Amino acid sequence: MKRIIHLLVLPLLLVAVGAQARLSIEITEGVEGALPIGIVPFGWTGTAPPQEMAAIIGADLARSGRFAPIAADRLPERPQTIETVSFDRWRGLTDSLVVGQVAAEGNGYRVRFQLVDALRGDQLAGYSIRTDAAGMRRVAHQIADIVYQTLTGERGAFDTRIAYVTVAQEGGKRVHRLAIADADGHDEQIIYTSEHPLMSPYWSPDVGWLAYVSFEEGASAVYRQNVMTGERERVAGFRGINSAPAFSPDGRRLALTLSRDGNAEIYVLELANRRLIRITDNLAIDTEPAWTPDGQALIFTSDRGGQPQLYRVRVGANGPLESPRRITFEGSYNARATVSPDGRRIAMVHGGGGGFRIAVMDLESGNLRVLTRTRLDESPSFAPNGSMIIYATEVGGRGVLEAVSVDGRAHQRLGLHRGDVREPAWSPFLGK
């Protein structure tokens, strides 16, 4: 009887959870000099569209720190096409306008939008996109990406996902969940739930799989799970720790940390044939491997010098091609590197007397800059366009996610309604 009730209740809960965004975003620090932009609420015909496109696009652009959307009640007019814009009325307010309409079409919608240069009266971009109701938010993110790329010259990363781990105390148990959401925190989906700790989610380059660490068998093991189908397999369950998985840029190999040979060392696992290649051999802790974008080298954490610092080693098909070289020298604790998509800098956990903060270091010059001011920051992850870094920290006794622009100027917080959220992993781009 109990089981039946459980089954009846569970789908209802899932629906309730799915219907509301569980991560809320708060921009904690805006940026001076952000570009004003007018995003006019889209007009509509037929059935009212399920999403406020302009609100989603505006929130995306504001989060980047590069744009300051004009508040809806301060818009001088609400045109829906470039033909109906009175350019005089926008002068002094903004040089850039987004206008559009949503029309019901079949069992879905057609979304048209134009990005307008309000100074010259030119159209900079214009698209017509067909979608079903469920795809509306995604279309809004894609429009934000087009606007961002057209005006900044840099690819937008709004139509991407984040993975993260949540922990909540429920009925005397600590429940760990591996979740995926849109980059703005909406549409959270739980892909794995466990009473045992979950750690270290890492996206495959095609965004089809997540590798992660689960303690469900009593000790750490590395799994990979297909995000769409739920197919799941254990890829490393050796004696000792199995952790820190990182897909290679070609998706064929997984760098990871194993202590099967005595203490924590870096290995590369070839996924097709399960061949295991040992990269480090040292009595110290070696862990947290991060690939460079060319797939030729790993940057990892080692305390071989007495304290955790970052090292770099070039790797070949059968092992390391050199002795690892230390690359961080500033501060007593540098760990958990992640490499920017262009390969030019790394983000890391940077510690000293004051706490543990997120820092970025230029790989060529070695210049290191601290981006955050909280004291328990960890797990940095770059947006696929390299513009922002999402990371975990603790605020008011709870685990939250925050994002900071790479220049350190824009800050935002993604909080759960309850419990802790940690270990964010920003997905690669979803399409070419």
Next chain:
Amino acid sequence: MIGNWRWLVIGCVGLAMAGCTGFGARDEARSGADVVERGTDGGADRDGSRVGTADLGGRFDGSALDDPQSPLSKRVFYFEFDRHEVSAEDRPVVAMHAEFLAANPQISVVVEGHADERGSREYNLALGERRAIAVEKLLTLQGARQSQLQVISFGEERPVALGHDESAWRVNRRVELLYSGQ
């Protein structure tokens, strides 16, 4: 207040029962954590947790492992930040556990390593293991068989105290001995 005491009594019985299944050490550590978490509540919980410990002892039947007066009742060892050396104070206690294991080859123990939350999670997983290995090495050097010992690290994933300051961190940087096979 009465409600609190009722919980404590239930908790004590629970602890004693858990102890019977051979995981007494872990539960003792967990009850210690409760004290840290509820530290602001004042004396009642602290007193209660002492009652719990006495109760736990009273329900066991005699072997050295179950004697709360025995040094073997100390099964949690604490560490400095980012260090894995067993303290001079704990070394003789670990030695007594080694002696006990040498004399009781049918008994096995899980050596569980943990870290506080500071720094990165994966590094802490390795740090927890290194602490557990430090205790494991002392145990084997002094007579325990490798086959009796199993090292597991949980890094910072299983804190006993949930605070975000040194009072929590110092009890989370630990190795626990979890006996089984009695």
